[in-house]
Amino acid sequence: MRFQAPRGTEDVVPNESRTWVWLEQTFRELCHRYGYSEVRTPTFEDTGLFTRGLGEGTDIVNKEMYTFVDRGGRSITLKPEGTAPAIRAYVEHSLGSQGQITKLFYVTPIFRYERPQKGRLREAHQTGLELIGAQTPESDAEVIEMSVRFYEMLGLRNLAARINSLGSNESRKTYREALLEHARPLLADLPTEFRERCEKNPLRILDSKDETLRERLTDAPVILNYLDDESRRHFEAIQGCLSALDIPYVVDPRIVRGLDYYTGCVFEIHAEGIGAQSALCGGGRYDGLIEEIGGPPTPAVGVAMGIERALLALEVSGAAPAFEPLLHLFAVCLTERHAEFCKIVSQLRGQGIRVDTDLQFRSAKSQFRQADKSGASLALAIGDDELDSGTFKLKRLADGAEFTSTADTLYEDTLAYVSRS
RNA sequence: GCGGUGGUAGCUCAGGGGUUAGAGCGCCUGACUGUGGCUCAGGAGGUCGUGGGUUCAAAUCCCAUUCGCCGCCCCA
Numbered sequence: 001m002r003f004q005a006p007r008g009t010e011d012v013v014p015n016e017s018r019t020w021v022w023l024e025q026t027f028r029e030l031c032h033r034y035g036y037s038e039v040r041t042p043t044f045e046d047t048g049l050f051t052r053g054l055g056e057g058t059d060i061v062n063k064e065m066y067t068f069v070d071r072g073g074r075s076i077t078l079k080p081e082g083t084a085p086a087i088r089a090y091v092e093h094s095l096g097s098q099g100q101i102t103k104l105f106y107v108t109p110i111f112r113y114e115r116p117q118k119g120r121l122r123e124a125h126q127t128g129l130e131l132i133g134a135q136t137p138e139s140d141a142e143v144i145e146m147s148v149r150f151y152e153m154l155g156l157r158n159l160a161a162r163i164n165s166l167g168s169n170e171s172r173k174t175y176r177e178a179l180l181e182h183a184r185p186l187l188a189d190l191p192t193e194f195r196e197r198c199e200k201n202p203l204r205i206l207d208s209k210d211e212t213l214r215e216r217l218t219d220a221p222v223i224l225n226y227l228d229d230e231s232r233r234h235f236e237a238i239q240g241c242l243s244a245l246d247i248p249y250v251v252d253p254r255i256v257r258g259l260d261y262y263t264g265c266v267f268e269i270h271a272e273g274i275g276a277q278s279a280l281c282g283g284g285r286y287d288g289l290i291e292e293i294g295g296p297p298t299p300a301v302g303v304a305m306g307i308e309r310a311l312l313a314l315e316v317s318g319a320a321p322a323f324e325p326l327l328h329l330f331a332v333c334l335t336e337r338h339a340e341f342c343k344i345v346s347q348l349r350g351q352g353i354r355v356d357t358d359l360q361f362r363s364a365k366s367q368f369r370q371a372d373k374s375g376a377s378l379a380l381a382i383g384d385d386e387l388d389s390g391t392f393k394l395k396r397l398a399d400g401a402e403f404t405s406t407a408d409t410l411y412e413d414t415l416a417y418v419s420r421s
Numbered sequence: 422g423c424g425g426u427g428g429u430a431g432c433u434c435a436g437g438g439g440u441u442a443g444a445g446c447g448c449c450u451g452a453c454u455g456u457g458g459c460u461c462a463g464g465a466g467g468u469c470g471u472g473g474g475u476u477c478a479a480a481u482c483c484c485a486u487u488c489g490c491c492g493c494c495c496c497a
Contacts, residue, residue, distance in 0.1 A: 007489090058495095059494080081497085114422095115422075116490090117493095275492090306497025309497055310497090364455050364456055366450085384455095385455090395457090397458085
């Protein structure tokens with residue numbers, strides 16, 4: 001029986017794993033520069049954390065969660081996003097004290113039962129930030145800035161944040177009524193399933209990709225005209241910060257986000273050429289979530305960024321990095337005294353040299369062929385003569401030049417020739 | 422959940438009812454017994470996604486199923 005990775009999951013094979021590690025390191029470096037610390041939370045949580053945190057009406061909760069009952073009768077859910085678990089940990093361990101800001105970041109798999117397509121998997125990976133305890137527009141701006149900087153650090157260019165404000169709960173309610181009033185007649189000929197969804201969360205119709213629907217909604221009311229004074233000032237202040245920081249952004253009133261916990265400013269960054277699922281990241285302010293899941297009322301703002309989508313964008317942009325081979329040296333065994341050969345290799349490894357060998361002890365020709373393919377800069381041939389005399393030849397594989405070395409200086413000589421090639 | 426499209430060697434693909442299913446690349450071995458890349462000569466490797474059906478005969482036609490890809494919905 002042959003097995004395949006389950007539908008919507010992917011293996012990251014050796015050629016790709018270095019790019020992943022590099023991306024994660026880049027993200028961690030960014031976070032450390034801004035004073036964020038990493039939090040790692042379990043792969044699964046109490047189902048209630050998500051139904052409560054994300055909202056009963058959201059698609060994720062309604063049809064995309066991997067939920068099961070464990071042997072103890074508990075309802076368990078594989079995490080479909082990173083914010084609710086991070087906030088749960090924040091509350092559970094009292095990571096923030098009153099009046100203090102807590103800055104967390106995470107790198108995590110997420111699970112959503114969806115139909116896979118380009119840029120959309122059932123197990124995906126996200127990096128994310130949570131800035132907890134601050135209400136200032138500068139904190140919204142910092143999260144947006146970090147998102148943009150992250151993609152810049154990866155080598156992606158010409159990306160702009162799309163920002164919007166959902167306003168306060170009251171102003172959003174007023175707007176919702178107005179939008180629904182305007183849209184209802186326009187939706188009459190659409191499938192009932194779609195209409196029901198719109199009744200539940202009218203903001204959703206704004207980011208529909210349906211061309212005819214988009215045209216019909218061109219003169220729909222705009223949420224930004226419904227903001228109360230405080231929300232408006234906050235949103236304008238964020239824009240002021242972004243301009244001062246030279247962060248490219250556009251105001252896009254159609255950005256509404258799919259999770260119920262968002263309040264105030266929301267944003268996304270999109271990339272071209274990575275398929276229909278073009279959002280690289282999405283985030284915003286969620287001032288009600290912490291209280292919702294049992295913590296003290298605390299303002300917060302965050303973002304989640306899709307790793308697979310960032311990698312797709314890197315691929316199409318041609319900005320993906322090329323890596324040097326990992327190996328320094330390939331040791332070729334030309335003697336029957338395998339134990340002595342292995343000892344020399346082991347000593348080099350113990351000193352920090354990266355060495356590979358042919359453990360099948362094939363012909364010299366095969367071993368040199370393998371040395372060439374291994375990407376190592378140097379080949380070291382070890383035969384009876386070398387073992388007896390303690391004198392070795394290092395061959396530079398790029399041009400075939402040979403250098404002599406001794407048992408005592410092998411380590412230094414290897415390093416010297418590697419760094420020079 | 423809905424619609425479209427595809428699955429043949431490790432990879433990229435050809436073959437679209439008729440004897441032992443092919444190519445390129447990759448892999449292995451060798452070309453005077455301890456030296457790679459180039460060239461040459463050999464070689465290994467395939468349940469033709471899976472299950473059923475039609476037929477004297479199925480990789481090829483039909484049905485189902487599964488997985489991929491593209492899109493919708495939605496999102497990272």
